[in-house]
Amino acid sequence: MRAVIQRVSRAAVTVEGTSTRSIEQGILVLLGDKDTDTTEIVSKLAEKCAGLRIFEDEAGKLNKSALELGYSALVVSNFTLYGDTKKGKRPSFITAAKPPLSVDCYNLFVEQMKQTGLKQVETGEFGADMQIELVNDGPVTIVIDTDEWK
Numbered sequence: 001m002r003a004v005i006q007r008v009s010r011a012a013v014t015v016e017g018t019s020t021r022s023i024e025q026g027i028l029v030l031l032g033d034k035d036t037d038t039t040e041i042v043s044k045l046a047e048k049c050a051g052l053r054i055f056e057d058e059a060g061k062l063n064k065s066a067l068e069l070g071y072s073a074l075v076v077s078n079f080t081l082y083g084d085t086k087k088g089k090r091p092s093f094i095t096a097a098k099p100p101l102s103v104d105c106y107n108l109f110v111e112q113m114k115q116t117g118l119k120q121v122e123t124g125e126f127g128a129d130m131q132i133e134l135v136n137d138g139p140v141t142i143v144i145d146t147d148e149w150k
Contacts, residue, residue, distance in 0.1 A: 001037050001045055001105065002081040004030040007054050007140035011074045013124045014131045021122040026071035027052070028134050029113075032081030033097035033105040034147070041146050042105055046112035049073070054140050062140070066118060073113055076124035076132060077106045102126075 005027050012022035029049055050067045057063040066073060079102065083091030097105065106126050114121045124130045 001034065001041060001109075001144075001146045002032045003045060003049055003144045004078075004081065005049055005052060005054070005142045005144065006030075006134060007137045008074075009135040009137045011132065011134035013074060013076055013122070014133075015125045015128045017129070017131075019125075021074070021124070023072035023074045023120055023122050025069075025137070026066045026118070026120075027054075027073045028132070029073060029075045030078040030081060031075060031106060031109055032078050033102045034082055035095050035097045035101070037097055037101065037105060037146070039105055039108050041149075042108045043112050044149075045144065045146055046109055046116060048144060050113060050116035050118055052142060054142060067116055070119050072120035072122070073118050074122045074124075075106075075110050075113060076130060077102070077126045099127075 008028050010024050011028040012020055014020045051065045053063050053065050055064040079096040082096040085091050110123050
């Protein structure tokens with residue numbers, strides 16, 4: 001799985017041009033699944049994202065997490081995180097997980113994030129057309145690839 005985590009002052013996702021879901025200060029997580037992923041890694045990734053120390057403490061050091069500070073998370077599925085650009089100019093998405101695995105991993109990740117104790121967890125909608133608005137605070141952007149944990 002790959003997660004792009006952005007520290008945000010606020011973020012919102014509009015689904016299919018009608019439904020808008022938003023958070024104030026916290027993290028935006030763009031989540032992609034690979035065809036070789038399993039649901040076993042999801043819980044660890046959710047804990048890592050919620051507990052990622054990317055917010056300043058009193059000394060100005062990146063030493064606090066969204067969870068510690070009582071912040072929120074917006075989680076959006078994003079299969080393009082597995083775009084392969086080795087050949088040509090058109091990315092290949094052959095290694096991106098397909099349903100039902102991709103749906104199961106996304107839904108489980110959202111449920112695990114809700115169980116971490118974050119103030120609020122909002123989501124996009126798997127497979128929908130979405131527009132994301134965010135104010136990246138810092139900017140701070142971290143990429144986690146669970147393949148690197150092996």
